[in-house]
Amino acid sequence: MYDNLQLLFVWAPVINVQIILEGVFVGAIFALVAYGLALVWGVMNVKNLAQGDFVIMGAYLTFTLSKYGLHPIFSLPIVLAIMFGYGWLIYLLIIRRVIDNDMFVSLLATFGLSLVMQQFMNVLYGPEVQIIESNLPVYTMFDDFVTVPMAKIISLILAGTFALIIVIFMKKSRMGQAIRATSQDARAARVLGINTDRVYAFTYALNSAICGVAGVLVSIIWIFQPFYGIQYSLRAFAIVTAAGLGNLPAVIGAGFGLGLIEKYTSMILGTEYEIAAAVVMLLLVLVWRQISLRRSRQVVR
């Protein structure tokens, strides 16, 4: 550990650039997945445990399309459309029936969905580890010391653009306003003539589409396998719990924060502690929040 700190800050400080870049690239994808989760959680109070499996499904759709010679970047709109439709379908089939029940029913339902999706992908594509070669160049900086694959830059730009589109959509469009209204008070929204069922369906489908986009990005920068969804679910939950619901800047901030914390932990303590960093961050935020709440807590006698 001491060696690693020395390496970071004394011998080769330039590798900080690489670590920060990696953290940002990773964080962008985490933020995207977490934002979708925050949306569904905030609007519908459904904790979607199948979040990561939607991501992996997006990756496998890209994989299928790439077999037909379509470059992953261009398959993005197709994956987005398919995942949107898929999300809508899942809403009609499953989520609609559990949305009015208590929290555990939706947790169980989405957990079941997650298992079914994993096994379905396993049967369809086989359990092999897959990658998609995007054949994009790799840029080098600082005398070949820092390498930045074009694929990661593109994924950062796409994640950013997509997040921006969603923000504008939520602010300006009729549907976006309806979603926000429903999230504030579903009953009042219904009284005012908003078709909340449709809003819920749209929200869930939008989340699915967001995950699909994240899946495309995952497929070009990492490896994937039918059972890798849990990693993304876990991180999305950590980010959303830490950042709070319905707070987009905080979710994005926490996403990048988590990316950086993970990469620095991994650099200093070793790669095996990467996912531990996510959970520890969540724990610290919760403890801190508990302490700060205690100050203002009053006991009714």
Place this chain on the structure above:
Amino acid sequence: MFKNLKNTISTIVAVCVAGLVSSASAETIVLGSAISLSGNYSTNGLHTQRGYDFAVERINSTGGVNVGGKNYQLEIKYYDDESTPARAAQLVERLIQQDGVQFMLGPYGSGLTKAVAPVSEKFGVPMVEAEGASRSLFTQGYKYLFAVLSTSEQYLAPAIELAAAKAKAAGKDPSSVRVAMAFENDPFSLDVREGVLTAAKKYGMKIVIDDKLPADLSDMSTTLTKAKALKPDVLLVSGHSKGAATAGRQIGEMRIQADIVAITHCEAAKVDEKFPSAADGMLCPTQWVEGSAEKDDIFGNAAKWNDDFKVAYPSYKTVPYQTAQASAAVLVYKVAFEAAGSLDQVKVRDALSAIDIETFYGNIKFSEAGNNIAKPMFMRQISGGTYNAIITADDMVFPRKASY
């Protein structure tokens, strides 16, 4: 119309009855295996299952197993252990107790084999395994466990030997060689690490990076960033298929230049096909090479097995050794059944421990502890998309020059 329906029904009934009768009349020996068809190890679990299935088909089509003058067909009963040790142990118990399986084939990987070995041992059920190479499997005093493969501390140690030989040839002291390593935190990879550490210690080499990788690995960029800064001479990675795929992708992306790069499970992860430029010059340990000369009556020599397997499963360009050794395990059972002349578990166990045969997979002879001591480990180097066997240090392209 009703007549037609009646006919159809009677035909169906007839077919069913015939099926029942025929399956009852053919004598079969049922082997059981809990295998990883889902979860972390499912890539290699599938390779293993295909190896088992291919061998069973071949043995059945070439006359089956002759035990005491009677012909038997082989059959395997599988359960998916979901890559979880506890589940695997449960399933093996179920195979033995509920399904009445009397002979076991191993699961995939050392961790799972470690979990199931005590179970089959408890019930006195012989288990021939092909995928658990961890040294620690053979120090427990198991009497019913037999492994056709070489133990795992031999996997990457040859890379250290090669580095030492090259250093000596260049007039340098082998202790000047700097080694970076990243191993998954599981019994197999940690065993590989032990072997490397012992070899490196022998030469006094310095270990500059010693990272452990998580089980669900998809990103090892920080480990490689360190490697970039420290410029080691030797880079070693072991983490099953996902480790090989991640390393292949990111070594290329980060343009790591080390004189020797050695990775386990190259073939299983198809590193040579997926990352042709990064894979060039990589060393890959293998339990088996398709060029070896040993042969047997059922499969022929290694090359013949390799060709036949590719015909049966055309999706393979390079067949991973995991598949070959799985076939060898089934073959070992056939030989042991025939030598024992009985299906008594103790007699088969004794026949297994006395086995000393030549197979397409190499020579097989078990030590007292159950590991195969008649077969060496091989090292191969990827060069222009093909795997070249490295027998001496001179066969190796050195230093590895990858053109990114």
